[in-house]
Amino acid sequence: MYVMKRKRIASGFLLIAAVIAVGQEVIDRIVARVDNDIILMSDVRALAKYQTFVDGKAEPDADILERLIDQYIVRNEAKAALFPQPSDEDVKRSLERLKRSFSSPEEFEARKKQSGLTDEDIDHMLRAQLYLSNYLDSRFRASIQIDDKDIENFYNSRIVPRAESRGQTPPTLDAARGFIQEALVQRAINEQSDRWLKEARARLHIDNLLNESPK
Numbered sequence: 001m002y003v004m005k006r007k008r009i010a011s012g013f014l015l016i017a018a019v020i021a022v023g024q025e026v027i028d029r030i031v032a033r034v035d036n037d038i039i040l041m042s043d044v045r046a047l048a049k050y051q052t053f054v055d056g057k058a059e060p061d062a063d064i065l066e067r068l069i070d071q072y073i074v075r076n077e078a079k080a081a082l083f084p085q086p087s088d089e090d091v092k093r094s095l096e097r098l099k100r101s102f103s104s105p106e107e108f109e110a111r112k113k114q115s116g117l118t119d120e121d122i123d124h125m126l127r128a129q130l131y132l133s134n135y136l137d138s139r140f141r142a143s144i145q146i147d148d149k150d151i152e153n154f155y156n157s158r159i160v161p162r163a164e165s166r167g168q169t170p171p172t173l174d175a176a177r178g179f180i181q182e183a184l185v186q187r188a189i190n191e192q193s194d195r196w197l198k199e200a201r202a203r204l205h206i207d208n209l210l211n212e213s214p215k
Contacts, residue, residue: 053115
């Protein structure tokens with residue numbers, strides 16, 4: 001999951017414009033209101049740049065906006081719970097995992113340059129991702145139970161066929177058990193998070209202004 005920069009609308013302040021402009025030049029605009037907060041087009045663009053850096057392409061703006069709304073919900077819940085920020089060591093480890101996802105250090109640097117992101121931008125995104133994912137993990141993991149039958153089914157339907165398709169000998173069930181356990185827990189966390197977010201959205205007032213033309 002990724003971060004959005006939010007601007008608080010002061011209590012009692014009447015928002016009379018959906019654009020931020022210098023002279024007649026529009027430099028930013030509001031693309032969503034979530035209760036008393038706003039999401040800006042610059043938030044969407046920032047996440048699109050990061051997705052392009054990591055995945056080679058970005059989702060459509062509409063999908064990115066939905067992610068930002070979900071992030072708003074999770075972040076507000078985490079802050080209300082006084083959930084701690086990730087440590088610098090956690091962020092460093094996350095950065096190392098990200099670097100290993102590229103074919104080489106040179107590819108990492110080239111993609112970073114192409115995307116226009118700085119090291120500070122990447123650190124900020126990773127820190128925000130960890131904050132949100134750690135909170136969701138802490139909220140739902142304790143309630144998840146994985147039984148041996150689930151693990152065996154995953155092993156037979158996923159691990160064995162995948163190894164055989166590559167001409168490899170599958171690992172034993174015992175050797176793969178830890179990996180399978182965590183994969184199933186993460187899947188369950190995602191499912192529970194999706195249900196919770198759907199319920200949370202129903203309690204919020206959300207105005208999607210993405211397709212409105214700036215005036």
